Amino acid sequence: MRLAELSERSGVPTATIKYYLRERLLPPGERITATKAEYGEEHLRRLRLVRSLIQVGRMPVATAREVLAAADDESLGQNARMGAAVWALPHGPEPEEDDPHAARAREQVDTVLRRMDWSHGQELGDNAPAYRTLVAAIASLDRLGYPHETEHLLVHARLAGELAVADLDLVETYGTPEQIEAVVALTVLYEPVLLSLRRLAQTEESSRRFKK
Amino acid sequence: MRLAELSERSGVPTATIKYYLRERLLPPGERITATKAEYGEEHLRRLRLVRSLIQVGRMPVATAREVLAAADDESLGQNARMGAAVWALPHGPEPEEDDPHAARAREQVDTVLRRMDWSHGQELGDNAPAYRTLVAAIASLDRLGYPHETEHLLVHARLAGELAVADLDLVETYGTPEQIEAVVALTVLYEPVLLSLRRLAQTEESSRRFKK
Numbered sequence: 001m002r003l004a005e006l007s008e009r010s011g012v013p014t015a016t017i018k019y020y021l022r023e024r025l026l027p028p029g030e031r032i033t034a035t036k037a038e039y040g041e042e043h044l045r046r047l048r049l050v051r052s053l054i055q056v057g058r059m060p061v062a063t064a065r066e067v068l069a070a071a072d073d074e075s076l077g078q079n080a081r082m083g084a085a086v087w088a089l090p091h092g093p094e095p096e097e098d099d100p101h102a103a104r105a106r107e108q109v110d111t112v113l114r115r116m117d118w119s120h121g122q123e124l125g126d127n128a129p130a131y132r133t134l135v136a137a138i139a140s141l142d143r144l145g146y147p148h149e150t151e152h153l154l155v156h157a158r159l160a161g162e163l164a165v166a167d168l169d170l171v172e173t174y175g176t177p178e179q180i181e182a183v184v185a186l187t188v189l190y191e192p193v194l195l196s197l198r199r200l201a202q203t204e205e206s207s208r209r210f211k212k
Numbered sequence: 213m214r215l216a217e218l219s220e221r222s223g224v225p226t227a228t229i230k231y232y233l234r235e236r237l238l239p240p241g242e243r244i245t246a247t248k249a250e251y252g253e254e255h256l257r258r259l260r261l262v263r264s265l266i267q268v269g270r271m272p273v274a275t276a277r278e279v280l281a282a283a284d285d286e287s288l289g290q291n292a293r294m295g296a297a298v299w300a301l302p303h304g305p306e307p308e309e310d311d312p313h314a315a316r317a318r319e320q321v322d323t324v325l326r327r328m329d330w331s332h333g334q335e336l337g338d339n340a341p342a343y344r345t346l347v348a349a350i351a352s353l354d355r356l357g358y359p360h361e362t363e364h365l366l367v368h369a370r371l372a373g374e375l376a377v378a379d380l381d382l383v384e385t386y387g388t389p390e391q392i393e394a395v396v397a398l399t400v401l402y403e404p405v406l407l408s409l410r411r412l413a414q415t416e417e418s419s420r421r422f423k424k
Contacts, residue, residue, distance in 0.1 A: 011355065048356045048357055048358070051356055052352070052356055052358075055352075056305075056349075056352045056356075077422075077423075078422045079418055079419055079421075079422040079423065082418055082422065083415055083418070083419070086411060086414065086415070091408070091411075092404040092407070092408065093268075093404075113412075116416075118412060118413070118416045119416075120415055120416050120419045121412045121415065121416060124415070128412065128415065129411075130408040130409075130411035130412045130415070131408070131412065133404055133407075133408040134404075134405060134408040134409065134412065136404070137268075137401065137402075137404040137405045137408060138405065140264070140267075140268045140401060141401050141405075143223065144260045144263055144264055144268075144397070144401070145260055146260070146264075146394075146397055146398065146401055147382055147385070152378060152382060153405070153409075155374075155375070155378040156375065156378075156402070156405055156406055156409050157409050157413070159371045159374055159375055160406065160409035160410045160412070160413040161413045161416070161417070162367075162371055163367070163368065163371055163410055163413065164410065164413035164414045164416065164417040164418075165417060166364060166367040166368075167414065167417075168414070168417050168418060168421060170359055170364060171418075172421070173359070179422075182358075183414070183418065185356070185358055186358060187411070187414065189349065189352060189353050189356070189358055190349075190368070191407055191410075192304040192305075192345055192346075192348070192349040193346060193349045193350065193353075193365070193368055194368055194372065194406070194407075194410070195304070195345075195403055195406075195407075196303070196304065196342040196343075196345040196346040196349060197342075197346065197365075197368050197369050197372035198372045198375055198376065198403075198406070199298060199303075199341075199342035199399070200325075200330060200333045200340065200342045200343065200346065200372070201330070201369070201372040201373045201375065201376035202298065202376045202379065202380070202395070202399065203295055203298070203332055203333065203336070203340065203342070204328075204330045204331075204332050204333060204373070204376065205373070205376040205377060205379075205380050206291055206294055206295070206376075206380060206383075206395065207291055207295070207332045209291075209380060209384070210289075210290045210291040210294065210391075211289075211291060
């Protein structure tokens with residue numbers, strides 16, 4: 001398809017598509033004349049992912065480019081590419097060094113991973129951005145004197161595990177080459193779904209418990 | 213306690229506490245001389261909440277002040293104050309007007325709320341910020357051509373419901389006057405916990421499914 005059709009089918013203005021091409025967020029089309037290029041389904045798919053990252057995930061172009069580079073890294077296997085692309089997504093704050101709260105939080109995270117039998121997370125530890133964000137989040141709870149019992153964290157972990165199963169079932173409805181892109185897009189697009197459902201559920205539950 | 217002790221027990225520098233007092237994020241202490249004031253446990257608790265909002269939740273001072281005003285609004289009952297304070301927290305993007313994707317998303321959200329029997333959410337609808345964020349998030353999935361079957365959303369909703377029960381059990385370990393502050397702080401502080409656990413669980417599950 002030509003640029004005009006790519007724009008129409010994706011709903012992305014042609015000027016924006018040209019910008020993404022210049023920024024190498026989108027691979028070039030196949031040149032057919034000096035001024036015309038042909039685009040395929042893979043461009044449409046990539047364009048959707050770029051929109052997910054930049055418009056919904058509000059990522060800077062440089063971050064989006066890193067995420068895509070990881071997803072496209074052919075030196076890695078399928079699972080490593082998924083992992084690398086998700087790691088390149090923006091994540092929460094980092095734990096502070098030499099912070100006694102972070103040191104305690106780290107031990108607690110290791111206990112949670114062990115109890116969940118999440119061996120991959122145990123091996124990766126500090127190398128995984130999500131591990132570090134979790135340590136930082138628990139360190140904040142500890143520093144501010146809010147509860148963070150292991151049993152309560154395990155409730156969150158168990159539910160996160162069930163979600164991951166449902167989310168990856170969804171990813172597996174995609175063909176192999178598209179699965180990496182789908183994991184990245186769904187990770188970004190479902191975070192606000194989950195957080196808003198949690199707040200709605202809380203409203204519901206608290207109106208049940210505290211009548212007025 | 214005096215300012216110095218409040219600073220020591222909270223870990224917040226005295227200059228920062230003075231700034232919070234000036235910005236009315238913290239109620240004034242009880243004046244004992246022209247230059248000295250006495251602070252109580254409620255100041256310590258409020259200071260922890262302010263830190264949760266500003267340091268961890270990265271909220272602007274004006275937003276934090278709105279959240280606290282709602283939590284303190286004595287014209288409202290306990291449950292209404294909780295709701296109002298959580299509503300004043302920053303939330304995700306708003307759905308666009310006259311957007312066919314948002315119109316479809318709204319119907320789907322209503323179906324999810326009905327199927328979950330979340331009557332409070334159904335009544336509130338567009339008045340609840342979390343409802344609008346959810347509509348916007350599903351509209352994005354729809355616009356970008358990613359899956360958002362009602363059954364999949366219901367998996368998220370059911371798990372969010374289980375989390376809300378566990379979270380409110382935690383809130384109920386607090387005495388009545390502190391519960392409102394606890395709901396607000398725990399909502400903010402547990403969001404990064406949940407999101408990072410979701411990413412860790414995904415890594416785990418995908419390494420199980422896609423060996424390399």
